[in-house]
Amino acid sequence: MARTEKTATKPKKQVKRSDAPVLGPVGMLRWIWTQLTSMSTALFLLLLLAIAAVPGSIFPQRRVNPEMVTEYLERNPASGPWLDRFQLFDVYSSAWFSAIYILLFISLIGCIIPRIRKHAKSLRTPPPRTPARLDRLPQYTKLEFDDAQGTVPAPQEVLQGTAKLLKRRGYRVQMRPDGADPSVAAERGYTREIGNLVFHISLVGVLASMGLGGAFGYGGQRVIVEGETFVNSLVSYDAFSPGTNFNPENLEPYSVTLDKFEILFDRESETHFGQPLDFTAHVTTRRGPQAEPQAEEIKVNHPLRINGADVYLVGNGYAPVITVRDGEGNVAFSGPVVSVPQDSVYTSMMVAKVPDATPDQLGFQGFLLPTAMLDENNFGISGDPNAINPQLHLNAYAGDLGIDNGVPQNVYVLDTENMTEINSRSLDAGGIILEAGQTYELPDGLGSITFDDLKRYIAVDINSDPGKLPIAIFSGLALLGLGVSLFTPRRRVWVKLTNGGGTGGIEFALLARGEDPRLENEARELRAIFERTWPVAQDDNEQGEVRGN
Amino acid sequence: MGISSLSGYNTSLAPINETLGVYSQLFMLLAAMVYMVAFIFYALDLAQTNKTIAAMDAAALENDHKVLATASATARPVMRRKGSRADNIGEHVVTDKMEYTSRTVRRNMARIAVVLSWLGVAVHGSAVVSRAVAANRVPWGNMYEFLTTGALVVAVVYMIALLVKDLRFMGSFIIGLVTLMLCAATIGFPTPVGHLVPALQSPWIVIHVSIAVLASALFSISFAMNVLQLLQHSRMNRLAAGKPDKLPFMRLVPGAGALENFAYRINTIAFVMWTFTLIAGAIWAEAAWGRYWGWDPKEVWTFVIWVVYAGYLHARATGGWTGPRSAWLSIIGYGCLIFNFTVVNIYFNGLHSYAGV
Numbered sequence: 082m083a084r085t086e087k088t089a090t091k092p093k094k095q096v097k098r099s100d101a102p103v104l105g106p107v108g109m110l111r112w113i114w115t116q117l118t119s120m121s122t123a124l125f126l127l128l129l130l131a132i133a134a135v136p137g138s139i140f141p142q143r144r145v146n147p148e149m150v151t152e153y154l155e156r157n158p159a160s161g162p163w164l165d166r167f168q169l170f171d172v173y174s175s176a177w178f179s180a181i182y183i184l185l186f187i188s189l190i191g192c193i194i195p196r197i198r199k200h201a202k203s204l205r206t207p208p209p210r211t212p213a214r215l216d217r218l219p220q221y222t223k224l225e226f227d228d229a230q231g232t233v234p235a236p237q238e239v240l241q242g243t244a245k246l247l248k249r250r251g252y253r254v255q256m257r258p259d260g261a262d263p264s265v266a267a268e269r270g271y272t273r274e275i276g277n278l279v280f281h282i283s284l285v286g287v288l289a290s291m292g293l294g295g296a297f298g299y300g301g302q303r304v305i306v307e308g309e310t311f312v313n314s315l316v317s318y319d320a321f322s323p324g325t326n327f328n329p330e331n332l333e334p335y336s337v338t339l340d341k342f343e344i345l346f347d348r349e350s351e352t353h354f355g356q357p358l359d360f361t362a363h364v365t366t367r368r369g370p371q372a373e374p375q376a377e378e379i380k381v382n383h384p385l386r387i388n389g390a391d392v393y394l395v396g397n398g399y400a401p402v403i404t405v406r407d408g409e410g411n412v413a414f415s416g417p418v419v420s421v422p423q424d425s426v427y428t429s430m431m432v433a434k435v436p437d438a439t440p441d442q443l444g445f446q447g448f449l450l451p452t453a454m455l456d457e458n459n460f461g462i463s464g465d466p467n468a469i470n471p472q473l474h475l476n477a478y479a480g481d482l483g484i485d486n487g488v489p490q491n492v493y494v495l496d497t498e499n500m501t502e503i504n505s506r507s508l509d510a511g512g513i514i515l516e517a518g519q520t521y522e523l524p525d526g527l528g529s530i531t532f533d534d535l536k537r538y539i540a541v542d543i544n545s546d547p548g549k550l551p552i553a554i555f556s557g558l559a560l561l562g563l564g565v566s567l568f569t570p571r572r573r574v575w576v577k578l579t580n581g582g583g584t585g586g587i588e589f590a591l592l593a594r595g596e597d598p599r600l601e602n603e604a605r606e607l608r609a610i611f612e613r614t615w616p617v618a619q620d621d622n623e624q625g626e627v628r629g630n
Numbered sequence: 631m632g633i634s635s636l637s638g639y640n641t642s643l644a645p646i647n648e649t650l651g652v653y654s655q656l657f658m659l660l661a662a663m664v665y666m667v668a669f670i671f672y673a674l675d676l677a678q679t680n681k682t683i684a685a686m687d688a689a690a691l692e693n694d695h696k697v698l699a700t701a702s703a704t705a706r707p708v709m710r711r712k713g714s715r716a717d718n719i720g721e722h723v724v725t726d727k728m729e730y731t732s733r734t735v736r737r738n739m740a741r742i743a744v745v746l747s748w749l750g751v752a753v754h755g756s757a758v759v760s761r762a763v764a765a766n767r768v769p770w771g772n773m774y775e776f777l778t779t780g781a782l783v784v785a786v787v788y789m790i791a792l793l794v795k796d797l798r799f800m801g802s803f804i805i806g807l808v809t810l811m812l813c814a815a816t817i818g819f820p821t822p823v824g825h826l827v828p829a830l831q832s833p834w835i836v837i838h839v840s841i842a843v844l845a846s847a848l849f850s851i852s853f854a855m856n857v858l859q860l861l862q863h864s865r866m867n868r869l870a871a872g873k874p875d876k877l878p879f880m881r882l883v884p885g886a887g888a889l890e891n892f893a894y895r896i897n898t899i900a901f902v903m904w905t906f907t908l909i910a911g912a913i914w915a916e917a918a919w920g921r922y923w924g925w926d927p928k929e930v931w932t933f934v935i936w937v938v939y940a941g942y943l944h945a946r947a948t949g950g951w952t953g954p955r956s957a958w959l960s961i962i963g964y965g966c967l968i969f970n971f972t973v974v975n976i977y978f979n980g981l982h983s984y985a986g987v
């Protein structure tokens with residue numbers, strides 16, 4: 082059937098087109114605008130947005146995890162660059178994803194504005210004219226008045242009373258006392274459209290606030306070892322990404338000192354033994370150079386909120402404190418070295434570079450074992466995440482660290498290309514094994530290394546996002562507007578005097594605008610109210626029955 | 631030597647009752663079995679009612695033939711008597727309002743099924759509660775718990791709806807789903823009781839996850855209705871085209887339009903809850919990870935589900951998109967929901983991967 086219809090209408094359309102006046106540029110724009118702001122375009126763009134968001138969960142994303150993207154590109158040399166060309170590793174900032182949501186929001190704004198205008202007008206328009214025959218409407222009731230039930234009121238009184246009752250139930254009411262058919266017209270549910278508009282406007286608000294955060298916010302990372310103080314300034318960050326309009330002058334001069342970091346492990350459960358249960362960073366903060374120090378805590382779900390920035394606990398580990406003396410007996414390095422935990426018992430990889438050592442630069446690479454034990458092959462392993470018997474197992478290298486040639490280096494990777502291994506399991510000198518407090522003399526008088534102390538460190542993300550508060554407000558409004566818009570029924574009620582304006586009784590009918598499963602209930606309740614107010618005849622026959630559709 | 635980290639032995643979290651945890655798992659199995667039997671009775675009810683209707687059809691047909699015979703004997707045009715068939719059948723099929731009426735015929739199989747379902751809910755409920763007591767926290771911290779608690783919510787929502795509406799025609803569908811969820815939990819993700827990992831220790835787990843589970847339960851019910859709606863729709867089209875009825879048991883199910891409207895109402899409630907889930911998740915993410923939104927796979931899919939259901943709501947307001955098309959959108963949305971819960975939880979690694987798989 083559909084096919085025959087198509088062939089039948091096709092020629093017609095062509096005729097129409099050639100008849101139609103050619104659209105000028107303005108007409109063309111107007112046509113595009115009408116198309117863009119139509120409901121089916123909104124639907125299409127919404128579904129497109131849903132589809133476009135999916136690849137971001139399949140491919141690693143640079144903004145979330147840049148290392149995984151690099152790894153993916155290495156593992157897929159053929160397809161990787163193509164995916165990259167189509168911005169599949171930057172989906173949510175890609176040209177195509179942006180195009181979809183920008184179009185959607187243009188469509189949304191183009192949709193909202195005329196609807197506001199229209200609704201403002203409808204708020205000032207009285208309910209529509211009373212239908213001539215109420216009994217044609219889906220919910221119709223007729224009530225007879227009866228002297229036996231009380232004094233029958235005057236027609237005018239019935240109209241006024243009805244208007245008042247309906248108003249109390251949230252209807253907007255207009256009395257129509259004149260003419261052959263005196264009636265009251267009422268409508269309720271104007272808030273439905275208001276809720277809907279609030280919802281859609283709030284969506285625009287959320288997007289705009291996100292833009293605000295992107296422009297003026299910033300984010301950075303920093304590792305803080307126990308005893309260290311972080312002072313908020315650009316140079317203090319290990320990594321920093323500013324928003325497009327960020328001004329470093331705006332960084333507030335606060336400071337955070339890590340006094341102590343504690344982890345609580347599960348020691349009771351057999352099945353979850355050793356699972357971390359709680360992380361607490363005890364810190365001392367100063368909200369300005371002159372401010373009093375304050376003792377505070379940072380936990381996983383409890384960031385430190387300080388001067389408009391939020392400090393989040395995102396990682397932790399051990400930082401062995403070592404002292405390295407060089408071949409000439411001078412202290413070439415002394416301090417904590419951040420190690421990277423590799424497993425749940427905190428077997429931690431560490432790299433120490435000592436560029437100031439002479440005559441040769443020194444490098445160390447190996448593991449920290451917080452609770453050192455020997456496995457069946459006599460390899461050192463860690464038996465517990467807590468530092469009960471900490472040991473360093475290191476290889477040592479002498480030579481050129483390759484730091485001075487200007488290429489930025491990863492502090493966690495030792496480039497041994499221009500270095501000679503001087504300590505390792507495979508050499509006669511063996512690997513270095515140090516317990517707390519011990520010193521090891523390097524072979525050939527190249528120096529010594531001492532394991533002084535073991536501290537913990539925390540890794541924190543520090544963010545400032547001025548968009549957060551407005552986003553929270555707009556989201557709340559959106560939720561509220563959505564609820565109002567979905568659950569406020571829009572109804573009309575007309576009440577007429579029967580007997581052509583006398584007070585023989587009243588008849589009323591309800592009409593729903595849109596879906597309204599509770600319309601019948603409302604009819605029943607109105608009837609109950611009228612029966613309580615007027616002397617309605619109590620008869621058992623069909624006359625007064627509420628008739629549903 | 632300032633090693634300051636030997637303090638890990640005192641525990642400030644309430645202890646775990648592992649014995650009670652084992653009992654809870656046993657109860658969970660028992661509940662699955664009770665549901666399984668309930669499922670069989672719902673299926674028997676469909677089969678039996680179907681047979682009754684078929685028998686009535688045959689009787690009505692015979693009656694029609696008689697009428698036809700007398701009519702042709704008197705050589706008058708035959709007016710199909712209003713009633714013989716349609717009226718009687720009304721007592722066996724569910725009306726479009728899906729209400730119990732005084733005319734609703736007793737369906738014994740269905741009654742047994744409903745009683746068994748309540749029994750299942752009781753056993754299942756005690757299993758979930760004892761799990762919560764054993765762990766001293768809300769029972770939704772890993773896949774096993776999401777599934778078992780989620781299944782309980784689906785069952786309870788359905789049973790409550792059953793009190794006011796005659797939705798027994800969906801029983802095999804819903805209780806079947808619940809049984810499936812319990813089996814998936816006990817077979818696929820058995821997890822002994824344990825503490826929550828630090829990232830989950832937040833009041834938001836109570837709010838965010840419970841509303842998400844409730845919304846998912848509602849989406850499940852509307853999904854079932856939308857599927858029935860599509861079946862009913864295509865069946866009606868076939869009948870209208872004069873083709874034979876391939877799905878006679880669908881006579882027990884209300885009309886496509888009624889199903890569509892009911893599903894829509896449930897979907898609107900679920901959508902508001904899902905919106906809340908999304909917002910609450912963002913607030914929690916802000917506290918836990920330092921950003922309210924980071925396009926983590928789980929966040930991506932929560933967003934996709936939200937957008938698809940927003941599309942569904944729009945479809946209902948767009949000309950030409952009501953009926954089967956909007957039902958399809960609802961079904962796709964539910965597909966995304968299942969995907970988010972299964973594939974994303976298990977195979978996509980992101981910040982949410984601690985779900986205890």
Ligand code: HEM
Nearest residue numbers: 118119120123185188189192277284566567940943944947
């Ligand atoms: C950012 C994208 C959008 C989202 C997430 C969205 C979401 C929603 C939701 C959830 C509803 C249901 C609320 C209700 O029915 O009262 C709705 C309704 C509505 N939306 Fe949107 N919307 C978007 C864009 C648009 C656009 C671009 C238009 C205009 C073309 C539009 C027009 C409408 C209309 C007219 C309704 C009322 C439908 C009805 O009466 O059932 N929306 N929208």
